[in-house]
Structure formats: structure tokens, C-alpha cells
Amino acid sequence: MRILRLGPLGISTHRRTFAVGLALAAVLFGLLIVALTAGKADISILDGLKASIGISVGSPGDFIVGQVRAPRAFTAILVGAMLGLSGAILQSLTRNPLASPDFIGISMGAGTGAVLTIWLIGASSLWVTAAGAVVGALTISALILALSWRRGIVPLRLILAGIAMGFVANATTQYLLTRMDVHDAGNALGWLVGSVTGRTWTHVAVAGAVLAVLLPIVLWHARALRTLEMGDDTAKALGIHVGRSRGILAVCSVLLAAGAVAVTGPIGFIALVAPALALRLTRNAGVTLIPSALMGAVLLLAADQVAQQMPDTLQLPVGIFTAAVGAPYLLWLVARSSRGGQS
Amino acid sequence: MTRLETQGAVIGYGGPPIVHGVDVEIPDGQITAIIGPNGCGKSTLLRALVRLLTPSDGTVLLDGEDIHRVPTREVARRVGLLPQSPLAPAGITVKELVARGRTPHQKVLRPWSAADETAVMSALHSTGLTSIQDAVVDELSGGQRQRAWIAMALAQDTPLMILDEPTTYLDIAHQYEVMDLLHRLNDRQERTIVMVVHDLHQAARYAHHVIAMSEGRVAASGPAAEVLTAETVGDVFGLEVRVIPDPVTGTPVIVPAHAPGGRADT
Numbered sequence: 001m002r003i004l005r006l007g008p009l010g011i012s013t014h015r016r017t018f019a020v021g022l023a024l025a026a027v028l029f030g031l032l033i034v035a036l037t038a039g040k041a042d043i044s045i046l047d048g049l050k051a052s053i054g055i056s057v058g059s060p061g062d063f064i065v066g067q068v069r070a071p072r073a074f075t076a077i078l079v080g081a082m083l084g085l086s087g088a089i090l091q092s093l094t095r096n097p098l099a100s101p102d103f104i105g106i107s108m109g110a111g112t113g114a115v116l117t118i119w120l121i122g123a124s125s126l127w128v129t130a131a132g133a134v135v136g137a138l139t140i141s142a143l144i145l146a147l148s149w150r151r152g153i154v155p156l157r158l159i160l161a162g163i164a165m166g167f168v169a170n171a172t173t174q175y176l177l178t179r180m181d182v183h184d185a186g187n188a189l190g191w192l193v194g195s196v197t198g199r200t201w202t203h204v205a206v207a208g209a210v211l212a213v214l215l216p217i218v219l220w221h222a223r224a225l226r227t228l229e230m231g232d233d234t235a236k237a238l239g240i241h242v243g244r245s246r247g248i249l250a251v252c253s254v255l256l257a258a259g260a261v262a263v264t265g266p267i268g269f270i271a272l273v274a275p276a277l278a279l280r281l282t283r284n285a286g287v288t289l290i291p292s293a294l295m296g297a298v299l300l301l302a303a304d305q306v307a308q309q310m311p312d313t314l315q316l317p318v319g320i321f322t323a324a325v326g327a328p329y330l331l332w333l334v335a336r337s338s339r340g341g342q343s
Numbered sequence: 344m345t346r347l348e349t350q351g352a353v354i355g356y357g358g359p360p361i362v363h364g365v366d367v368e369i370p371d372g373q374i375t376a377i378i379g380p381n382g383c384g385k386s387t388l389l390r391a392l393v394r395l396l397t398p399s400d401g402t403v404l405l406d407g408e409d410i411h412r413v414p415t416r417e418v419a420r421r422v423g424l425l426p427q428s429p430l431a432p433a434g435i436t437v438k439e440l441v442a443r444g445r446t447p448h449q450k451v452l453r454p455w456s457a458a459d460e461t462a463v464m465s466a467l468h469s470t471g472l473t474s475i476q477d478a479v480v481d482e483l484s485g486g487q488r489q490r491a492w493i494a495m496a497l498a499q500d501t502p503l504m505i506l507d508e509p510t511t512y513l514d515i516a517h518q519y520e521v522m523d524l525l526h527r528l529n530d531r532q533e534r535t536i537v538m539v540v541h542d543l544h545q546a547a548r549y550a551h552h553v554i555a556m557s558e559g560r561v562a563a564s565g566p567a568a569e570v571l572t573a574e575t576v577g578d579v580f581g582l583e584v585r586v587i588p589d590p591v592t593g594t595p596v597i598v599p600a601h602a603p604g605g606r607a608d609t
Contacts, residue, residue: 095430233429237424239447285435
């Protein structure tokens with residue numbers, strides 16, 4: 001047990017969790033430096049860091065780092081963290097390692113909401129698209145919950161209903177694309193690919209705002225989340241407001257996924273894999289939120305770096321590289337469960 | 344004296360009530376056993392006593408106040424529960440599990456305190472788990488695991504402890520290990536204990552007070568020796584029985600009145 005103090009306030013964490021958190025933060029910082037400085041233009045580490053926080057270093061750093069690389073890297077970090085956090089909450093609440101917003105329809109619902117918004121009022125403002133994604137994600141979550149509810153949440157029903165609703169949402173999105181004029185459809189399609197390419201400071205602002213509001217709420221309920229993993233009866237006996245805490249946490253998870261989808265389009269597998277990797281590294285019993293968020297950020301930023309290193313003719317979206325991590329993980333889960341192992 | 348009681352409590356799961364307006368008082372500082380046939384409502388009553396269920400009519404009073412009006416965290420500091428099938432997070436160690444019992448005493452942004460540590464160490468000590476505190480709960484024997492859960496409820500440091508079938512699924516040695524532990528907790532730490540048990544012999548040996556339920560009503564309640572008679576047990580369970588004294592403790596032992604195959608089919 002390690003205790004971090006600030007006056008009378010403090011938090012307790014396991015030494016190993018703390019160490020893993022520090023290590024992930026260090027890796028993230030290293031990746032950030034690579035993201036800011038690697039490329040055709042020769043920019044020093046110091047200049048890269050300065051330009052990324054708005055300190056002028058002259059040409060070409062001001063533009064290449066300040067307007068291209070920095071917003072792209074920060075978007076990847078923030079969205080990765082949001083996805084990692086969203087997946088961690090969902091997997092903990094359902095006690096199922098497959099529960100992830102991009103698996104059980106939430107991300108697809110957010111996609112439909114965003115495309116619907118683009119269709120109705122155009123792709124004028126990212127904030128409006130984000131609002132559309134949030135409405136879409138909340139709507140599909142309510143539908144999934146209504147379909148799977150049977151005197152409480154049954155995880156398997158939730159996942160099946162989520163997968164089914166995900167297909168419905170995708171079909172709706174496809175239909176909307178056929179109804180749009182070519183310009184809007186192009187916009188929507190470009191966004192549906194799921195990428196951090198060409199993201200601006202507005203994207204960073206949207207992602208940052210969502211995370212800044214939701215992260216404190218989630219951390220405030222971290223103890224409730226851990227206690228809920230022991231079953232409703234035990235949680236209530238330990239003085240947790242079971243229904244209220246679960247509701248708040250579920251909504252936070254949905255909003256985090258919706259915010260992520262709004263900013264980058266749907267990027268798969270981060271929300272699925274990051275919490276599992278964080279759990280494995282920290283060897284925590286139960287959900288570990290900050291390491292999951294850091295792991296999500298590391299994975300997305302790293303995947304985007306790999307994507308950028310590809311030859312120019314192969315400008316592949318980052319989702320392909322996150323899938324390259326996620327698919328083997330899924331296969332590994334399958335292999336484990338067929339041997340009768342416990343997650 | 345009683346800190347926990349029900350008054351005309353009608354309890355169910357949304358459908359027709361399972362428990363029909365019962366008044367029970369849990370005597371302080373004693374071990375109370377709730378007995379009765381399957382489906383008689385004993386677990387339902389127990390769940391209402393720890394506000395896992397809300398009576399549709401009548402009330403459950405904790406220290407004279409409607410338990411549903413007491414803040415849930417405050418209830419958790421006075422009444423601890425060992426549920427029938429709790430879930431241990433994968434890979435959790437005994438000490439970590441026991442530490443979860445401190446949840447109602449902790450606040451956000453307040454770190455683990457010396458009082459928390461003392462309560463956890465003392466709970467581990469009382470349950471004889473100190474030497475295996477770093478073992479993973481999933482890998483323990485059934486008896487050890489049950490002791491770990493009881494230790495978690497102990498670390499909660501509540502004067503009242505409620506246990507739902509604490510010995511079910513355990514072999515006879517582990518059953519008595521758990522019952523002896525409860526006896527010690529009551530005897531040395533003066534904790535009030537309420538438990539649902541199936542084994543009448545355990546109820547007779549360990550409980551001071553017995554509440555016998557039948558068809559959602561209290562059929563009898565009082566000191567164990569007064570309730571566990573051939574007549575009452577026979578009525579409640581619908582089985583003719585005889586009572587003989589326990590050769591070790593002198594408490595009642597209940598045996599069926601018929602030899603194997605000796606009862607006419609009903």
C-alpha cells in the first residue's frame with residue numbers, strides 16, 4: 001500500500017499499481033516526444049515541446065508541430081484515455097471482459113447520431129457533431145438496456161442486445177449515407193473511418209472538455225465501482241448507493257465513448273484491450289481506472305505513430321493498427337475460455 | 344433490548360408478498376437463528392433486516408428509526424452482512440478482501456488510516472487468517488473462503504452482523520469451524536448475530552434466540568430451548584419429530600420420529 005498525501009487529503013494505491021501508472025506515464029511522454037519530433041522536418045525535442053504548448057519557435061516548428069503534430073498527438077492521448085476509461089467502467093459493471101463500447105453497439109450508436117446530425121445540419125461544427133454522437137450513444141444505450149433488462153442487468157443479454165443494436169445502428173448509418181448529398185456523405189465517410197489525422201485544437205478542446213468533466217466524476221465513484229464487483233448485496237451492505245452509483249458510472253462510460261467517437265470517429269479495440277492490459281500489468285483485483293486510461297492513451301498514440309511510419313502510398317487509418325493489437329487479444333480470450341480458464 | 348426489529352413488515356419481490364406482516368425483535372448481544380422450511384420467507388425476512396428489500400407495508404426499525412430513512416452508509420456502520428453467494432473479484436487476496444469491509448468508514452480522498460489497518464488486522468486475527476492474509480481468495484478451501492468473507496464483515500466493525508446461511512456448502516468440520524467463530528465473536532466481542540440456518544442442531548447448539556417461520560409468518564420465537572420442541576418443529580416443518588438431549592451440550596437434538604421407510608406416503 002502506498003499513500004499519496006496532499007495536506008489532509010490523500011489516496012491509497014498499491015505500490016505496483018502506482019509503479020505501473022508511473023511507467024505508463026513515462027512511456028506516454030516518450031511517445032509524445034516521438035510524435036512531436038519524428039518526421040521529415042528536423043525539429044529538436046525542446047522546440048517540439050515548446051511549440052506543442054504554444055510557445056513560438058519560428059518556422060517550420062510553429063506550423064508543423066503547433067498546428068499539425070501537437071493537436072494530432074493530444075487528440076490521440078485524450079481519446080485513447082477516454083476509450084480506456086470507458087471500457088474499464090463497462091467491463092467492471094458487467095463483470096465481463098468483452099463488454100466494450102465498440103463491441104456492444106454504443107460506438108455504433110454514437111456514429112449514427114453523428115452522421116444523422118451531419119445529414120440534418122451539416123458538418124459545420126464539431127461541437128454539434130459531438131452532441132449528435134452523445135445523443136446517439138445515449139439513445140442506443142437506453143435501447144440496449146431496455147432490451148436486455150430482466151430484473152436487473154444480465155451481462156450476456158446485454159452483450160447480445162448490444163451486438164444486435166450495433167448492427168441496426170450501422171445499417172441506419174449506411175442508409176443515411178445513401179440519402180446524403182455527396183459533400184456531406186464525403187465528410188461523414190471520412191469521419192467514419194476512424195482516425196486522428198488532421199485533427200485540430202478544436203478536437204483537442206472537445207476531447208479535453210469531455211474528459212475534464214467526466215474523469216473527476218468517475219474517480220469519485222471509483223470505490224463504488226470496485227465494491228459493485230462483489231455483487232449488489234455486498235455493495236449495498238457496505239453502504240454503496242447501488243442503483244445511483246451504477247447509473248452514474250454507466251452514463252459516464254457511455255458519454256466517454258460518445259465523446260471519443262465524436263472526435264475521431266469509431267476506433268476499435270482500444271476500449272476492449274486497454275483495461276485488460278492494465279489489469280494484467282498492475283495485477284489488481286478489480287478495475288483499475290487511471291492505468292486503464294493511461295494504457296488507452298499509450299495504445300492509441302503508439303498505433304498512430306505506426307500508422308504514420310507507413311509509406312505515403314499507404315495512409316492507413318489508425319483503427320487498422322488498433323485492430324492488429326485487439327484481434328490477437330480476442331483470440332487469446334477465446335483460447336483461454338476454451339480451456340476453461342477464468343478471466 | 345433490541346436495536347433491530349420489524350413491525351408488521353410485509354415483504355416480497357414485487358409480486359405477492361412472501362412475508363405477511365411479521366413483528367420480530369432481534370435481542371441485543373445474542374445469537375439469533377431464523378429457521379423454517381424452504382420457501383417460508385426466512386431469507387426474505389433477513390434481506391429486509393439489512394434493507395436489501397423494502398417492506399411494502401410495515402417497517403424495519405434500526406435503533407428506533409426506519410432503516411430506509413437512515414443514510415445507507417450509516418446503516419453500513421451499524422449492520423454488517425454476509426450474503427449467501429458473494430462474488431470475490433478475481434485474484435483478490437484475503438487481506439484485500441477484508442480491507443473492502445472498511446468501505447463504509449472511508450471517504451473519497453481520505454487515505455487508508457491506522458484505524459482501518461487495526462480493524463483489518465484484528466478481523467484477520469479473530470478469524471485465524473493472519474498467516475494466509477496474502478493468499479488469493481479463489482484458491483482457498485471452502486471453509487477458509489467463508490472465514491475470509493466473515494472477516495470482511497468483521498472489519499466493517501458493526502455491532503450487528505447478519506449472515507445468510509453461513510454454513511451451506513461446507514463440510515461438517517468447516518461448518519462447525521464457522522459456527523465456533525460466530526460463537527466467539529458473540530461471546531468475546533458482544534456482537535449481535537442473526538443468521539439463517541438450515542441445520543436445527545446448529546441452531547440448538549449455538550443460538551440463544553430462535554425465530555421459527557412458516558408460510559411467511561412467525562410460528563414461534565423465543566429462547567432456543569423453548570422453540571425447538573417436538574411440537575413446534577413438527578408443526579413448522581410438517582414432520583413428526585422427537586427431541587433428545589445433545590450428549591455433549593444437553594441442547595435439543597431433533598430427529599425424525601420414523602425409521603427409514605417407516606412413514607406412510609402422503
